[in-house]
Amino acid sequence: MAAVATRQPVGRWLADHVVLLIGILVLLYMFVPIGYIFALSFNQPTGRSATAEFESFTWTNWTTICDPDGLCDSLQLSLAVSATATLLATVLGTLMAFALVRHSFRGRSASNLVIFLPMATPEVVMGSSLLAMFVSVGFDSVLGFITIVIAHVLFCLSFVVVTVKARLSGMDSRLEQAAMDLYANEWQTFRLVTLPLAMPGIVAAAMLSFSLSFDDFIVTNFTAGQSVTFPLFVYGSKLKEFPPQLFVVGTLMFLVSFVFVIAGELWRRHRAAQ
Amino acid sequence: MADPARDLRLEDLTKRFGDFTAVDDLTLTVPQGSFFALLGPSGCGKTTTLRMVAGLEDPTTGRVLIGDEDVTHLRPYKRPVNTVFQSYALFPHLTIFENVAFGLRRRGVKDYRQKALDMLELVQLAPYAARKPSQLSGGQQQRVALGRALINEPGVLLLDEPLGALDLKLRRQMQIELKRIQTEIGITFVHVTHDQDEAMTMADTIAVMNHGLIEQIGAPEDLYENPETTFVANFLGQSNLIEAEVLDSADHRVAVDCHGQKVTVDASRSHAGGRNAWLGVRPEKIFAGTAGGDGAAGSNVLTGGRITDVSFVGVSTQYLVAMPWGQELMVFEQNTGERSPFRNGDEVDMRWSPDHAFLLDADQDASAGMMTPEDDE
Amino acid sequence: MTTGPTASPGSVVDVETARRRGWGWLMLIPGMLYLAVFFLFPTVQLFFTSLYDPSGSYDTGYAMTWHFANYVDAVRDSWNLFVRSFLFAGIATAICLALSYPLAYAIAFKSGHWKNFMLVLVIAPFFTSFLLRTLSWRTILSDQGPVTSFLQTIAILPDDGRLLATPVAVIAGLTYNFMPFMTLPIYASLDKVDQRLIEAAGDLYASPFTGFRKITFPLSLPGVVAGTLLTFIPACGDYINAELLGTPKQYMVGNRIQSAFLTEHNYPLAATLSLVLMAVVVVMVVAYVRRAGTEDLL
Secondary structure, eight states: OOOOOOOOOHHHHHHHHHHHHHHHHHHHHHHHHHHHHHHHTTEEOOSOOTTOOOOEEOSHHHHOTTOSTTHHHHHHHHHHHHHHHHHHHHHHHHHHHHHHHHOOOTTHHHHHHHHHHHHHSOHHHHHHHHHHHHHHTTGGGSOSHHHHHHHHHHHHHHHHHHHHHHHHHTSOTHHHHHHHHTTOOHHHHIIIIIHHHHHHHHHHHHHHHHHHHHTOOHHHHHHOTTOOOHHHHHHHHTTSOOOTHHHHHHHHHHHHHHHHHHHHHHHHHHHHHO | OOOGGGOEEEEEEEEEETTEEEEEEEEEEEOTTOEEEEEOOTTSSHHHHHHHHHTSSOOSEEEEEETTEEOTTSOGGGSSEEEEOTTOOOOTTSOHHHHHHHHHHHTTOTTHHHHHHHHHHHTTOGGGTTSOGGGSOHHHHHHHHHHHHHTTOOSEEEEESTTTTSOHHHHHHHHHHHHHHHHHHOOEEEEEESOHHHHHHHOSEEEEEETTEEEEEEOHHHHHHSOSSHHHHHHSSOOEEEEEEEEEEETTEEEEEETTEEEEEEGGGEEOOSSEEEEEEOGGGOEEEETTOOOOTTOEEEEEEEEEEEEEOSSEEEEEEEOTTSOEEEEEEEOOSSSOOOOTTOEEEEEEOGGGEEEEETTSOTTTTOOOTTTOO | OOOOOOOOTTSOOOHHHHHHHHHHHHHHHHHHHHHIIIIIHHHHHHHHHTTBOTTOBTTTBOOBOOOTHHHHHHHHHHHHHHHHHHHHHHHHHHHHHHHHHHHHHHHHHSOGGGHHHHHHHHHGGGGSOHHHHHHHHHHHTSTTSHHHHHHHHTTSSOTTOOSTTSHHHHHHHHHHHTHHHHHHHHHHHHHTSOHHHHHHHHHTTOOHHHHIIIIIHHHHHHHHHHHHHHHHHHHHHOOHHHHHHSOGGGOOHHHHHHIIIIISOOHHHHHHHHHHHHHHHHHHHHHHHHHHTOOOOO
16 A cells, blocks of 8 residues: 555645535534424423513423313324325325336326426415315315315325335336246235335335325415314414423424434344344 | 157247337247257347246247147246246345245245255255345355246246356356256256357257347257358357359269369258358368468368468467458467467468368358457457 | 337237236326316316406305406516515525535535434424424524524624514525425435546546536436425425514515415415416426426436
């Protein structure tokens, strides 16, 4: 090995690592509000405070999460809506992705366009057009769980299709031919080869769907009628009191999802190392 | 024992993709238990033919029969045929054991566990049973692919250039190995390859394909020594093709005139139609001797050659000899050490035994089947 | 190795192709039907709604009079909202790009073992409610907050200046909320870049920066295009940031549409504004994608 200069001036080190440093700074910037949410969850507000400023420290928020009227109900509704919408969107979207990648037929590019359009539509437009339709069909008195789910499936569908398609395009179709060569019929091939290999993409799509749905405000606002999901509750409560338990829930959401993802990553590494 | 009742037969098999004909009216019979090679350059239709036998491609017209059973329109999983794919196509999410056991389980074989373990022993991969394909080397993956197919005891085993991804030494090893397994088990092997060395080493019978058609079928020696088309003459090994005019034929011998010099060819080795023909003779069959010297009695002679290139290739010395009519002929001489090699500019006579030349139709392309730099891999 | 056949017109379509086509349609139909009913149909209906006679109302009903003048009125009255929306969204997208690109680059090339962890960190903030995050910014950027005080100290802001209720806050909010949408596609593109290409560039006398400019950046363009679209389009129609971090002086088209729909119940106006917004967005997207040269985003 040729001799390499080991003396690295600070300037040089900086230049090599400047991009990484910027990246880390940006990441820190992204976490600032999270820090605030975490801190504010311990806040003891005095009276009505629309900007939720720091007052005094307390643990009670964490032990009285469901105290504010309707908070836990809204959480429940959000979970139910998101779970249902995720299920429907994932199933429909996966089927569509398979059709678009594996089967050639006329009208493929037109179909691709129609699927892309919802992603290109501002949420206000989507929400308002759905509401207008529900009203015109006479559904305006039954706005609630079903209409919210319908709306959520709509905007999740495109994301599912794109995600699963990406995974499928990378898959070798000869594996399915090999399966059929080895006496697996079409259904067995799908069940034993295609589906397991596509599963990471499908799971990623489902997770993306769930997060989009759980956190959605604009479209939900239009189509919810009197029902209140968690984001709607947060929006509504800024007009009334501003319970610090909201920040507790926010922190909890963060922690739960974070743990989920880290666990998934660790499990993946464990399996790869086998 | 060979069982004609289980021969593989292709009848008028044709496959068209739009305007392009990949396989053109193919008819051949693969005797049960033989090692059959489909040999040809890329795009000649050999892989398409294989896929039609496997059921992964529907023929446009024609039939595929195994014994008396017409399998032409049967789905792949209904045919007694298994394939070793070019890229192995091992299931990445299953272990080696599960890969090998796959076919047995689909068919509901009860003791698949033991059979799979036995097969892994046979291909010397038993210690790796719990690993995934990505954790194995190329050669090991190839053996898994083979075991996965063989374990089902198919009527016909199809191999699609299975050794292409292996390095030279490993490839040679596997060629011997495959041949040994086939002889032991007695299953019909249909092996698709573009490597003529591979085909000649392993196969009992070779079918040379070009542009969807069969140029010639026969045993490796027959194809090599007595090619019937310029494509076969050039694709298998190398040939010198010299313009010739047929003079007459008598006594099982055909007399031809090569640019003013007379030579003879055995009648059984003449495949020319009209007056004009290509006289073909392989470079290793020619003896270059000092001009004016004596040669073996009865051998054909072409005089007036001059050495223009000498290449030492270890086993042999390869000469290019310029003939009076402008053509350069190739001569390969084994380096037995008996004689020192020629040098550039030496004048030589070319001699060969009449049993070694062949005559081909003049209107065939003399460069058909030759390897160009693009073909070389 | 041959792939599936594509039959040209007039030739025999073999059984295999017909089978696969049949399955293809079957699997596509449920989803397409869903989109047709809940997306295409409402959009068409929105179009018709935009042409109702504006003199009606929610209670008395609307008469369909093909009142194209609605469009003229809407644009004339609200053109400043449109301009502001596109301006805010555009600036936010640009800043987002400037921040996200280095981050994506760092993750793709400089993160080593930490790559997957950093990716998780990029989307982690999204695990809390977007409203809560925006409300946090309201606290962070408040008049008594650290940022405002700091900027006043170093004299970028006058002593009585504020960040909240200014365009700065709204744009800052917009930028923040779309960071992952920008970062992830760019990362995906960068990740696919073959490092050997950059080495080859170096071998051919390119400095690291030139290597980036000529090789890496062009190859990452599909991701940049996807990211900017995924950011700009939702940002145009956003109204939460404007509402929580700004005042009616910073309101965007989305605010107007929301109030028209839900408060005033002025459906024709809301529909008209929605469609104009959508139309402009689509036109801008098509022009942008054509210009950037990556047609096949999907």
